[in-house]
Amino acid sequence: MSPRQAPYDGPALHRFAGDAVDAGVEWLAGEGAGRLWTHRRFKASGEEVTDADIEVERRITRVLVDRTPEIPVVGEESAGTGPVPDTCWLLDPIDGTMNFTRGAPGYAVSLACVVDGRPVLGVVHAPALGRRWSTGAGGATTAGLWGSRSLSGAVVGLTGTGSGRPRSARLIGRLYDVAHRIRLQGAMSLDLVGVAEGWLDACVCLDPGPWDVAAGVALVRERGGAVLGAGGGVFTTQSPVLAAGADPVARELIALWESLDS
Secondary structure, eight states, rough: OTTTTOOOOOOHHHHHHHHHHHHHHHHHHTGGGGGHHOOOOEESSSSEHHHHHHHHHHHHHHHHHHTTTTEEEEETTTSSSOOOSSSSEEEEEEEEEEHHTTOOOOOOEEEEEEEEEEEEEEEEEEGGGGGEEEETTTOOOOSSSOOOOGGGGEEEEEOOOOOSHHHHHHHEEEEEEEESSOOOOOOOHHHHHHHHOOOOOOOOEEEEOOHHHHHHHHHHTTTTTTTEEESSSSTTTTSEEEEEHHHHHHHHHHHHHSSSSO
């Protein structure tokens, strides 16, 4: 059953999302900050994970299952390899785990509700910054009134570069040549928040997981920005690249990425 069929209106879903994120953030600010919870280990993919990631996901999922039992919850730490349901909650319990384990403030809890494959609600909370961004909070703007409309004048966030990826290295070099400035902050959700808020003119996310970007995609789109994928089409979770910003800049970024050899 989808949210359209279930007895949940938009304000109710936002309230449930806020309550769920609260449950994770409050634990993270207390017990979750302890040394045992933040000890890092590595997934098969090479990404870092901690027991705090898993516990935050468990606590947020518990609230969502209680409030919206008809909507499945897909969290980064418990998701399998199958396709993401068209209608679900998408959760990254700690986006930017590498920053989290080192005591850097650039990490966030990211939660989205996806309906028919499209993020319709997003909440991003950065505990160390004491900031929360949410769709439906009165932040919508008229499309095209914010951000640089050319890559040469844009401050661009870049995430998902990893290591040992020659194409990513070439992209960084090209962006240094053609963009006004680049920023590597280490959290896709916060790069997308930066675009929505205007700290960044645009961002590029490489190999984005759906839980990494869904909430930020909802925020950017609500505020009039373009979110594009491979080929310059509307971003989908099957795309290996995401570019967000004013439409002309997003298109320049996709074209630049696709001009590089894989």
